[in-house]
Amino acid sequence: MPAAKKKPVDKFTFGLWTVGWQARDPFGDATRRALDPVEIVENLAKLGAYGVTFHDDDLIPFGSDDKARRKHVDRFKKALAATGMKVPMATTNLFTHPVFKDGAFTSNDRDVRRFALRKVMRNLDLAAELGAETYVFWGGREGAEYDGAKDVRVALDRFREAMNTLTGYCKERGIAIRFALEPKPNEPRGDILLPTIGHALAFIETLEHKEMVGLNPEVGHEQMAGLNFVHGIAQALWHGKLFHIDLNGQRGIKYDQDLVFGHGDLVSAFFLVDLLESAGYAGPRHFDYKPSRTEDLDGVWQSAAANMRMYRLLRERAAAFRADREVQQAMKQARIPELAQPTLKKGETIAQLLADKSAYETFDADKAGAGGSGYVRLQQLAVEHLMGAR
């Protein structure tokens, strides 16, 4: 792998656990061999990726001693240096080992909670060493199957305590990293705490160093609750909290599919890329997907490439959509720009609004209700751009 490789234009990143997934599912054994992290780094670099991300246990097997740990890390760093690949994000595995079966930060067992904090701290050091800018928290085991099993209010106290302790750790250590919570409604727990973008945003507001904490929303996770992912990302951006994003595909409300980005709800993917690009989101486009269990290793690398290809195609189509005069006119007809205009006049007082008879007393509701927005035509224009049909 030549070091002179030209720098990727796009910040496309992949988790070690994505292409490295061995395709063990609830009803089936692994269909692919384990991949060495170095092999993954090299292959993704060849495909033109910008970087990789990892859980501690992806890189360093659970229970490794310090010496083994260092060896794993050094090999990985060497591969990164050789390929120019970055590590913009890291995270902790707080879900595979049985010790986390009832949660990590919110396990009823206090010793497990302390262990979880220490496990994160240890990997935060490594994340810092590798130059990661974002540290993701997916609390997949923080939840319950039964409403009597967990006092959610108390669990949120512990979750907050954990986040405060960990931001405190970074402050003390001088680790310049931002935290990103990744919501999910269920699976593997019957119900997971902070199940959606909204719940996590609200939780963040209660934290000590809330400015350090944002979100890492995942396409499929919101869609597993039937929620509109584009709306969710828009709200996250509105709160200034889109720190990172997990792109993938999901086909409706069911188990977590982790398909290639765009292989799920394609129209939603189009509008998502449109939003990310027009909002100037500057972070990595992180593909948190799983190559289907039917694929061999060739299929794995093809699927990785497909994610990047999909993003680029959608970006191109979204740009053409925005540039189309007919689209702009349709947006104007639908009064979309008018929504940016404040409802009250600049400096208008409540007394003035009350005095404005045109706002209420003489307002002709029937007439105002008779107009058409032409949203269906606008949607048709969008789909035609998506299809390259204009």
Next chain:
Amino acid sequence: MPAAKKKPVDKFTFGLWTVGWQARDPFGDATRRALDPVEIVENLAKLGAYGVTFHDDDLIPFGSDDKARRKHVDRFKKALAATGMKVPMATTNLFTHPVFKDGAFTSNDRDVRRFALRKVMRNLDLAAELGAETYVFWGGREGAEYDGAKDVRVALDRFREAMNTLTGYCKERGIAIRFALEPKPNEPRGDILLPTIGHALAFIETLEHKEMVGLNPEVGHEQMAGLNFVHGIAQALWHGKLFHIDLNGQRGIKYDQDLVFGHGDLVSAFFLVDLLESAGYAGPRHFDYKPSRTEDLDGVWQSAAANMRMYRLLRERAAAFRADREVQQAMKQARIPELAQPTLKKGETIAQLLADKSAYETFDADKAGAGGSGYVRLQQLAVEHLMGAR
């Protein structure tokens, strides 16, 4: 209706639009006649309800002039006085008239937004006159069918502007009322803004007078997104934002059913009542349900009574569950009380946590992961209490 009627023990309330629903649905015409608000007040009083709630248009037909309005209000007040019924909550109809077809506070049409603000202000005056403590905002039309139709970030700006204007109005007028946002994921819009408890909680944090604004979550609305309502209420309580609650029943992810409370997910209803009672929630138990379209007026009143009966039964069963020694022991075995214990010792520093070898270096994860929580047995105990089988 004698004025001397004894005061209801429980704060059970009903919207005029609930028992008054004429059973018009997307595929069918009304099956019941319109009910006079006075008739509703009298009947609910007879059934032992504590109060009624209303949308402006439930009481005063849209477009009524001041004189007609006053007449409607006065008749209503007379019925309240005669029966002792309270009006703890009021709200605005910002969804029936075509003028609101693209939203009220977030309509792309600025004139509609101004009209909506004025419509709310007018009804806030009446709410104050009737002694309402809570004013609900269900933004059923604030949303879109198509992602290109609405810039959600800009829409949230307008939503915030509306809330700030309206809290400002109350401050100026000296109206002592609290606002409660009611989230819903979809229907009648394809996707509604602030779709869940979480999204609304996050939004509130951005408001000028956020202390005045909380939530009015509805059982079925969260369940329409497959979310755990008990968890949602617990988080709302944790944020100090459960200002009001809409109780009803829903059978899974589908259209909004508004069944009688407990006629949907019964186990969830049991744990909800358990939570409300043990958390000391003091607000109204508001039934926002619809008597099925197959019912005549007898069925309407029977269904109203069924809601109250269900709540009382569930409260009784939840109390017995909490009082059962075997349950308490099962909770202890599941270490539920241990979750209330902070993860760090009182005053423990990060340095001390790092120095505690028992927290990480010598922690036996395999051993800690081998124990059982007995959650299934605890759930079985809960279900048996719910069934009156212990």
Next chain:
Amino acid sequence: MPAAKKKPVDKFTFGLWTVGWQARDPFGDATRRALDPVEIVENLAKLGAYGVTFHDDDLIPFGSDDKARRKHVDRFKKALAATGMKVPMATTNLFTHPVFKDGAFTSNDRDVRRFALRKVMRNLDLAAELGAETYVFWGGREGAEYDGAKDVRVALDRFREAMNTLTGYCKERGIAIRFALEPKPNEPRGDILLPTIGHALAFIETLEHKEMVGLNPEVGHEQMAGLNFVHGIAQALWHGKLFHIDLNGQRGIKYDQDLVFGHGDLVSAFFLVDLLESAGYAGPRHFDYKPSRTEDLDGVWQSAAANMRMYRLLRERAAAFRADREVQQAMKQARIPELAQPTLKKGETIAQLLADKSAYETFDADKAGAGGSGYVRLQQLAVEHLMGAR
């Protein structure tokens, strides 16, 4: 409207109730005026549609006497003759009037059941008069909200009795028409009988004249149960029962959205058109959609045109997909043609299969399990064709 209009190439049809929908929804009043059936026929003809379909009550208001009925029918026929529009399908409104609130063929009230049969018979005569080839049965009110309300086994007896009576009626009258059942899982009832394509196919097998009865599946109805519509249509075709089809769009598991075809799950729409075209489905492409409530009449006609445009675009893309050599090779690599090869050799007996050691004793399962199908790459090729990106 000149009679000389050239005959439409495609069998695109629309229900009177689709473009004619006044946009009354569970929370809102009509936003559009009623359209005259003649106006609809003329406008759809201008847009290039092949025909229209109708419920009895769309054309002839419920309760009209014979004279009024004839007048409505004659005006309609005149418009058909003038425009060359066909009526390939008709159906009965057994859901709007309160009399059907507990079902029509399965109402617990026997008089309602008899009335329903007669209402259908009357409209069957008209369907025959107008040359309809298919008569659709959507049993939207055949169902229940509560499991105790309806003995489903007995209800299926009555449903069967109704279908047998009605096929008998056609036989006796010499009406050459085929029946098509339209399944839906819920809405307006909590649960509807024969909720999916599968349930309806099974039911048909129990009918007296089962050869006369097939299906009219609707995109959104199956997707409301999270089911794969393409799979459903494939099974319906396999049973020889795809008599008619309702095309529209739905965005996940929620209320029935009836969006424009392709404005829901676009990838599924692509594979649906691919299937219909490659299976040689010769019936109408019937758009059973609703122009969004935000649209005025211009928007209504634009949305009607959008349906046809979507079908044509998708057909073109599907054809290109099938014709692409790389796609054909990917299909071969995925062994898709091999599935058409019977598992047993021609004439192979069970004894011979048992004697074939290569089938079991010497079969190397690990080796056979190691290969990759390349399905992800094939899906990527499909999406690129859909996007016009190859």
Next chain:
Amino acid sequence: MPAAKKKPVDKFTFGLWTVGWQARDPFGDATRRALDPVEIVENLAKLGAYGVTFHDDDLIPFGSDDKARRKHVDRFKKALAATGMKVPMATTNLFTHPVFKDGAFTSNDRDVRRFALRKVMRNLDLAAELGAETYVFWGGREGAEYDGAKDVRVALDRFREAMNTLTGYCKERGIAIRFALEPKPNEPRGDILLPTIGHALAFIETLEHKEMVGLNPEVGHEQMAGLNFVHGIAQALWHGKLFHIDLNGQRGIKYDQDLVFGHGDLVSAFFLVDLLESAGYAGPRHFDYKPSRTEDLDGVWQSAAANMRMYRLLRERAAAFRADREVQQAMKQARIPELAQPTLKKGETIAQLLADKSAYETFDADKAGAGGSGYVRLQQLAVEHLMGAR
């Protein structure tokens, strides 16, 4: 374990894979040790179960030679003899090994299909040896993630070929066993063939020995599609095809939860038991559940007992519901018995129905539509019986 143990009254059965589940899930490792089939038989016998069921690979590890196989079988038979436990059902594991990753009977790879047939045949011999009356087919891998990956019509051809071959095998060998198909909509495949009770019922009608083939519906599987399980079972009974049943619990549309029976939708479980008991279903009550991952072995056995306890409790409550005079009266008021009355008079011809003016011409639809069914009150009575509150 004494052989003299008194015979269980109820036909409660459990799969070896249920209590034996090691709690490996998509995000976590096993939390419990493997259980020996003999240990399972003994423990379930102690708890009062009637029998056990098994997949071939539960009893005999995949790839065992004949000698090892015999040894496993003999130990198992000895335990059965000692405990008096029956084996009323057996099935094949056609999903765990990677060889089945693209299906078994419908794998695109013909060799895999042949292997699958042989694997089933081998286990059919054992099922016969153990006296099983039912042989279950859950086609969990028969499906696809992508619509281009599988021609469903051709796949159904292969599925049918497999079923015909296997019923042929039983006929030839004189194995007196009935087949029961177990539908599931998705997981582990994105979409599974024959996704619901309905689809499977329809498929059966196309089989050579269709009288030998029925269903084994599972509570959670239908509920994963949002379908009403009680309705589904009623239709299966109506077709005479309820050969076996899998009881468990599911909390809405999400991944397959396999909770204890009654720990999901309790009201539905009540009406299910009511239906099974009143329909005289005589087969096993088979619990196909998974003890939650948080449980140790004590919890496993407690959860097994909870399933049986739930069924008995629900049966008792359903009986009381049926016996209650007020319930009977409410049913009569709702005209539920009237639905059993044919719509046409005995021997009534179509001509006579047409001549009956009371059926149409003089029928007062408005009056008939005004009555109330009282279904809500009936539901309330049911819930109160379920809660032991009457």
